[in-house]
Amino acid sequence: MTDKKKRYIIFIAQMAGAAILAFADRLFKIAAVTHLKGKDDIVIIKNFLALSYQENTGAAFSSFSDHTVLLSIFTLILLVAGIIYLFLGKLEGKILNICAVLVLGGGIGNLIDRFEQGYVVDYIKTLFVDFPVFNFADMLVVVGAFTICGVLIYQIVQEEKARKRAKHGVKHDGKS
Numbered sequence: 001m002t003d004k005k006k007r008y009i010i011f012i013a014q015m016a017g018a019a020i021l022a023f024a025d026r027l028f029k030i031a032a033v034t035h036l037k038g039k040d041d042i043v044i045i046k047n048f049l050a051l052s053y054q055e056n057t058g059a060a061f062s063s064f065s066d067h068t069v070l071l072s073i074f075t076l077i078l079l080v081a082g083i084i085y086l087f088l089g090k091l092e093g094k095i096l097n098i099c100a101v102l103v104l105g106g107g108i109g110n111l112i113d114r115f116e117q118g119y120v121v122d123y124i125k126t127l128f129v130d131f132p133v134f135n136f137a138d139m140l141v142v143v144g145a146f147t148i149c150g151v152l153i154y155q156i157v158q159e160e161k162a163r164k165r166a167k168h169g170v171k172h173d174g175k176s
Contacts, residue, residue, distance in 0.1 A: 004138065007089045014086050014101050021105025025137040026112065032123035032135075041125060052125040054133040072114045079107050095151055099144040106140030 001009075036042065036053035043050045057068055082104050091097050113120040123134040 010089070011087050012099070014081070014097065014104075017101040018104035018108060021102065021140055022108040022112065022137075024139070025106065025109030025135065028110075028123070028136045029121040032121050037125055043066065043127070048126070048128050050125045050127055051123050052133050054122040055117075055119040056122050056133075057120075066115050072111060072154050075111045075114070079104060079106055079111065093155075096148060098151065099151070099164045102140045102144030103148070106137035109137035109140070110135075130149075135167070 032051070032053055036051055039053070041050045042054040058071070082100060083086055086097070086100055086104075087092065110120045120135065120137075122134060122138070124137045124139075125133045
């Protein structure tokens with residue numbers, strides 16, 4: 001198999017993964033609207049986790065509330081850039097590629113809400129800490145983005161260590 005064909009197959013798998021995650025997010029939000037809207041919170045784990053219907057017109061922590069059009073355009077631009085980046089095969093390593101799929105799937109899920117309703121449906125409420133209500137798509141974006149940051153920081157640290165070893169004539173195994 002040629003490298004180009006392999007890259008296309010990987011890209012198709014990445015887009016399918018993002019679509020599946022966005023679809024799952026959609027199902028969770030439909031369930032939230034059906035079973036939670038207009039009702040009291042449902043405690044899942046006492047003093048820890050509840051389900052609570054919320055409509056969020058903003059972004060994280062309700063920032064940029066009532067700026068749905070601006071958020072939608074910004075999200076769409078980021079998603080298109082991410083898709084192009086994946087298509088070009090610029091990410092190295094399985095972890096970064098999987099995390100990019102998580103971010104895309106979550107971004108698409110919340111973008112669908114903004115386009116369709118003008119707000120994002122949130123339904124997961126933490127009871128052990130005062131934290132904004134969030135949803136599955138938010139979790140995908142946060143886990144994916146934080147893991148990408150962690151991997152990139154790790155890679156930078158490793159490259160710096162290798163640069164210092166090379167500068168001082170030390171091989172990777174610690175011997176000169």
